[in-house]
Every structure is written in C-alpha cells, then in structure tokens.
Amino acid sequence: MEAKPSGENSRRWNPRSRRGATAAEFALTAPVFILFLLASFEFGWLNVLRHTSDNAAYEAARYAMVPGGTAAEAKAKANSILNIVGARGAVVTVSPATITTTTEEVTVSIDIPLKTNALVVPKFTGTKTLHSEATMRTERAQ
Numbered sequence: 219m220e221a222k223p224s225g226e227n228s229r230r231w232n233p234r235s236r237r238g239a240t241a242a243e244f245a246l247t248a249p250v251f252i253l254f255l256l257a258s259f260e261f262g263w264l265n266v267l268r269h270t271s272d273n274a275a276y277e278a279a280r281y282a283m284v285p286g287g288t289a290a291e292a293k294a295k296a297n298s299i300l301n302i303v304g305a306r307g308a309v310v311t312v313s314p315a316t317i318t319t320t321t322e323e324v325t326v327s328i329d330i331p332l333k334t335n336a337l338v339v340p341k342f343t344g345t346k347t348l349h350s351e352a353t354m355r356t357e358r359a360q
Contacts, residue, residue: 271350274299279352
C-alpha cells in the first residue's frame with residue numbers, strides 16, 4: 219500500500235467549496251457592471267440627441283436661407299428631424315422671426331431639456347439643457 223501524502227497537497231479541489239465565494243464575488247461585481255452598462259446607454263443616448271439636434275439646426279437653417287424660405291418652414295423642418303428620435307420638449311427658435319429679402323443671416327437655435335429626455339436617471343441631468351445652434355448667410359439677391 220502507498221502512503222497518502224500529508225499536508226496541504228493532500229486536499230483536492232472541490233467545486234462545491236467555491237459556491238459561496240462565487241456568489242459573494244458576483245454580489246460585489248454585478249452592481250458595478252450594471253452601473254457601467256446603464257451609464258453607457260445613457261451617454262450613448264445623449265450623444266444621439268446631441269448629434270440629432272446639431273443636424274436639425276443645420277437643416278432648418280438651410281431651409282430658411284434660400285430665397286422664399288420662412289421661419290415657420292425652418293421650425294417645421296427642425297421639429298420633424300427631432301421627432302425621428304423622439305426628442306421631447308424641444309424648443310426651436312429662428313432668428314430673425316421674419317425673414318425678408320434684406321435678411322443677411324439666419325440663426326436656428328434648439329434647446330432640448332434633458333430632464334424629459336434622459337433614459338436611465340434624469341435625476342442627474344434634470345437641470346441641464348442640450349443647446350445646438352446653426353447660423354448661415356442667406357442667398358438673397360442684392
């Protein structure tokens with residue numbers, strides 16, 4: 219008969235002995251992982267809103283800068299682009315409010331409140347407003 223080795227080498231690894239440790243490790247790491255996951259969704263969505271509002275301001279200014287373009291058409295164009303992503307509570311401002319043949323520049327400003335547009339935690343972004351603006355020279359005959 220062979221003698222069994224003594225000491226620490228005599229113990230064999232048993233997966234059942236790790237069950238409690240695995241549960242404790244999961245309990246410590248899961249909340250951190252979920253926090254990073256939700257934060258990435260939130261920052262991704264805010265980036266979509268920012269990009270869309272920049273594009274909406276630019277496209278609206280393009281509508282208003284051509285001969286015959288009006289502030290109402292520019293607002294409608296900006297709102298239609300913002301509605302594609304479901305931006306809520308956006309305020310579109312066109313300056314000047316009345317575009318004439320002597321108007322040299324058109325500025326379109328868009329303000330989107332993050333309180334109504336945040337996905338995960340609007341509590342942290344509730345007081346912030348996303349602002350986009352585009353200014354273009356008009357193509358009026360002089």
